[in-house]
Amino acid sequence: MTIEILSTGEEIRSGAIIDTNAAFISQLLEDAGLPVTRHLSVGDDSGLLVSVFKEISQRAQVAIVTGGLGPTQDDLTTEAAAEAARKKLFLNKNALESIENYFHSKNRQITTPDQKQAYLPEGAQILDNPIGTAPGFEIKIGSCTFFCMPGVPREMKKMIKDIVLPRIIELLGHTRIEQESITYSVYGLSEALVGERVNGLIQKYQGLRIGLRADFPVIYIKLSFHHSDSALAKEVMASSHQWIYEALGDKVFSARNDSMADVVGRLLRQNQATLALAESCTGGLIANWVTDAAGSSDYFLFSGVTYANAAKSDILGVPAALIDQVGAVHEDTAKAMAQGARHAAKATFGLATSGIAGPDGGTADKPVGTVCIGLATEQKAAGFRYHFPYRSRSMNKKVFAMQALDLLRRELQQVNSR
């Protein structure tokens, strides 16, 4: 079974917009056990469109086409499909009625270009579009069935879920395949290292699929297993789960596709604990991540983004003499910042960063990529120093922030396991 996607339009071909439709369609079909083989995009070129329709009809059983159904002169999909199928265009009464209904519902007058959208190739079946002007259609060319839909993501998404996917399943006599899947979030290993370590797992279970995705500095591992036997699937997934933790240990911080801030937030909530931050080099990024979670006000109290040294002293109470003596980027300063933030906000935990994100400001002693992190609890406080090899300011901000949250995660997990 071969399924292909064709995205049409000058704006996609020329790169003016990013084609998000293809990814959406692929993922929807993938989850239904219907993997897509190819995505193809071409512009509004009539001859090329016809030849692409023909090409696809020789390779695929099902093709999903988006774009080019609108009322303007550069909407060429319908004509190209008709020509590739050697059919004429006819006014489709159902299509006209559907367009008229749409305009009626919006209290708008229908115009001649709008009516153009009701002309479909002979033998095509209309695919209703309740939330837009252009209906789609289904047409067979050779042994391939084409589903042509508008390119507007909102309209396309509704049509593919409600009409096209059920129709494909019917057409292919496809028993909707069940899928077990789980996504692990990993911090502290490169993509290459994660790939190397999980390689053995692919060999172990036939049919188990592994996808790696990097969102710097986190690596997401998606394990998925298509099956018709749910006992087997559960066994494979449980055993793979154990395997992943044996291979990657506590570098895995979530087995449910969470962000680090989500994990830390949940641990804080479980412990009825609160958090105060003191951020220098991370410039508010940790607070921004933490507050992306709805309900974070339950555990997050305060971040003092103290870029100026005076702010470190005045607001967090870090002794100016300490900064003079050891510098702003130092374990002791970070520790004092964490204690100061914790104290200022009366929080359970204080977490602080001070470092050199670059591109300038590095010294031989403290090169770009150096970060000091302070962690303060009721009982203790400590400062740590790390050096990361990145030269980009934005990468450093991210890895510094992630390292700080990871330290807190480990502290919270220890508290939890006591």
Place this chain on the structure above:
Amino acid sequence: MTIEILSTGEEIRSGAIIDTNAAFISQLLEDAGLPVTRHLSVGDDSGLLVSVFKEISQRAQVAIVTGGLGPTQDDLTTEAAAEAARKKLFLNKNALESIENYFHSKNRQITTPDQKQAYLPEGAQILDNPIGTAPGFEIKIGSCTFFCMPGVPREMKKMIKDIVLPRIIELLGHTRIEQESITYSVYGLSEALVGERVNGLIQKYQGLRIGLRADFPVIYIKLSFHHSDSALAKEVMASSHQWIYEALGDKVFSARNDSMADVVGRLLRQNQATLALAESCTGGLIANWVTDAAGSSDYFLFSGVTYANAAKSDILGVPAALIDQVGAVHEDTAKAMAQGARHAAKATFGLATSGIAGPDGGTADKPVGTVCIGLATEQKAAGFRYHFPYRSRSMNKKVFAMQALDLLRRELQQVNSR
């Protein structure tokens, strides 16, 4: 001349990630007068990759390939290219040296999988990748020259600009078409409204191209004009520039593709002024944007991310009685927060946000999407209230932060124009 793009990788084929590389490459080539004809994506399937390489070699003169050059077993591009070209893989000394240099610069040990990346097809030329482990390569298959690059956007972008595009121009004997272009950043209008207002401009100048790109809540308008006559081009661009400001007024905050935080930073620097923030609903996002600019420590002193009301009082000195009386989300509270931040950090300007980002926490009086913004200077302080129609927490955080920075921008521009 036919140019095609091939994006490889399971994560793209399956829709786990959106292929942004193809759009970037298309746009870069389009701007150089080299339109791309097709984008194609396939997964990590060795046989399919080989046949796609062969197909493309029969249609195109140039192909740009991304992905599949890494060290893991599902990185298959190099082998597929070799097989399609009927060449063997050899250890390429230049490639090995380039990889070793990269690891050396990061103080990291090179492993066997890393070395795999130095094996290139016989006759291939290495394309240097100074910021990543996998070098790319150029290889001729039939009459088509393939440029294979890593899929990591940051690495790919640098390589295509610095090496591949100049090489394609050389290869095709293409006279680089000159282009004048300018990108405006707009805040405060929807994409549809911006599109409607700039429509007249397209009709006015033949050959002038307009691209709109939305990065919520900012709309970027790119005007470009390909020409061989630079006097004409300058005239068209100057007149279009005036047209844009007449149509969009001070909603245009930059004519050089800047972010709002960059514009505000530049204005602060020009005025030798400093900034302190007090962020509640924006949760550190404003500080994070401001500190993304290298050198921002020259003008940015402090942000108090005061999620808890106690922090608003204790750290910013907002009277607890005021919060009790009018609530945390109120013009007067925002004004007091701005004054408090300004005072705490001894800054020229204080800017504060307090609002309801959602999804919960709204009331009839203060629904989700309500934000109060305070702005304090040496002479005065004021509080403002806005309501935005978004239901998403992340959209609200962004639009609240942007609105606050835009207020400060307008204040700074007034100061400047005095």
